[in-house]
Amino acid sequence: MEMKKINAGKLRAIGYDARQRILRVEFDDGSAIDYSGVGADVWSRLSTSGAAWSFYRDNIEEEYAGKRGRVLPKEKSSALEDLFKTPGNDGKKHD
Template sequence: MEMKRISAGKLRAIGYEPRERRLRVELDNGQLIDYTGVGEEVWRRLSNSGAAWSYYRDNIEEEYTGKAVSAGDGVKRANPLDELFRK
């Protein structure tokens, strides 16, 4: 899963696997949490939100059950330089 780096409240990265309807968040303490059963609309709203931390707290953390995962569980981090060199 590719993770999108963000800086919003305690969120540091977010990622989504549409086939599995799985959302992964990385918190500022390095903890990774997976949420299953998350629809693409929720992902779209989170990833495009100007207030991602508030959206996460109100619509994901309170609505879905999270499971802590280890860093080796399919995380593919986006290279921050990719944004600079896109054509």
């Protein structure tokens, strides 16, 4: 699911899986909620809203069943580590 970063109220990112009709909302405290059964029209209105926090509170939070979770940090490759690697050394142990 591709996430769209936003800064609206406590919202930090939103994403939508049209095939499964799941809306994911990520918050500033690192928590996330996946809402099932969300139509593409609701996603479209949320993702283009100039007041996404208010739209979320009024049209999603109480209207859909949500499953709470945590946002997993993305694995980052260190640019400095990559820069100073010995040529031919990928940093992995080989037997």
